[in-house]
Amino acid sequence: MLLPAILYVLALVGVPFLLAFVYAVGDVKVASTGYHFVGLANFESVLRSPAFRRALSNSIIFTVCSQALVLVGGNVLALVLKDAFRGRRLIRFLVLLPWVAPVSIGSIGWKWILDSLYSVINWVLIRLHLVPEFSPPMWLGQPTLAMISVILVHTWHVLPFATVILLAGWTAIPRDIPEACAVDGAGYFRTLFQITIPMLLPIINVALLFGIVFTFTDMTVIYILTRGGPYDTTQVLPSLAFFTGILGSDLAEGAAISIFLLPILVLVAWRMLRTAHRAEVG
């Protein structure tokens, strides 16, 4: 009974996974049918290219910044959402929308909000006299702003997911523990940082691990908002692999770029196994 599922997954995850390595050490192009082993030549050419190095550092910046924002935002949001109050269901629905709605669709909504000419954000900023009327910020057209925009939009998308996971942790803390601390004379913030947050660490760990996978390996927000532009300044590893391997039809080099996603994935999988193991033992 197990076999069909395992075979299906092996055929469509295991086989392509191995093929990715085979391609990365070969010379496959979309049109070609032959295959020649070229050793590490693809990796060498990838590592030498400035576009790759830029994409690698962008991937790291993209992941670190958005996950930092998600952890702070997610915990604050979980803290205010955890107790019952009137309208909680509605607010929870509004807050969750960015995660439950398709991300490509949400991103195109942001593309309109950040439009070079009709941006509603610029309209507000101009009325508040925060930016000059005739040269408002080009959110997606200027390298630094474009990077900030894609980070914020991606954060917008994954924040609700982290919030719900963290919320599960926050609601599981017995009420009497913070109360006992208050009786013992500990203030609100002392209880928060010395008791509550340490208790939450396992669940924060889980939220962070999923967050890293969903951020480091994703290209949807960047593909839709900037296509990696302007001038490849917001390119990340997955999007570079897509442009090289699929649109540029250099399958071998594209595969070589994707393989650089692997170290992070292995690290995350290892941490996750430890978490699962501890839950099993504990």
Add this chain to the structure above:
Amino acid sequence: MASRRRTRRILATSARWGILAAFSAALSFPFYWMLITTFKRTSDLYNLKNNPFLFNEPPTLEHLRLLFEETLFPRWLWNTTVAGVCVVAITLLLALPAAYALARLTGRWGERLGIAMFLTYLVPPTLLFIPLSRVVATLGLQDTIWSIVVVYPSFTVPFSTWLLMGFFKSIPRDLEDAAMVDGLTRFQAFLRLVVPISVSGILTVVIFSFTLVTQEFVYALTFISSASNQTVGVGVPIFLVRGDVYYWGSLMAACLIASLPIGIVYNLFLDRFIAGFTFGSVK
């Protein structure tokens, strides 16, 4: 003393509502903006002197008419539905027996195999899309909706198996044993006893698999090149743009229609879905 405590409580409550208001406004703003844009006249949208938050001209249904009559949008909705139903069917067919078998395996091996299965869910499309594009071409499925019907179960099955395994484990084994003593086969016992008890788990899997078809972007973009064979998730952001011209009114209408129903349904099942992600690290 008492009044100081009251001031503090009022402060805490207002801080909390302030945070709630700020977050829900920021997070739901794009959807509100889609709604406003959908019903605005083009001349109103593109007049820089107008306040974009207001209807400066009477609202219109023109964008919706354009979307349904002159674009491929209805076609994309149909494609998504067909692919969604097929993916759900394949997922249930593979994941139900697998999860049941794992739940009933003795010792720790069931749990461990389940976790191994779950980990394959983490292997991202962006690592596999290049070799898979060749596999799909070899199977002759390139540029058809069937390419994603075949590929999507590779991540709906691992996650669904993991989720269902949790459900099946909570059902006492004695129940089936008793039924089998009464003359039912294991398969009958599974179908008549276990499945009805696990309806909510199965429903979660159905919703998860279906929404995934609307949400997935990378594979659909890679495998399908014709606009008419796309799903909503790729069709709307990529193919609703003609040349370099964005028809923002219809585009936002399409976004709203594609995201709200999915959002509402998914939201109802989110808690069960999240339980699959936390590995029991919350108890």
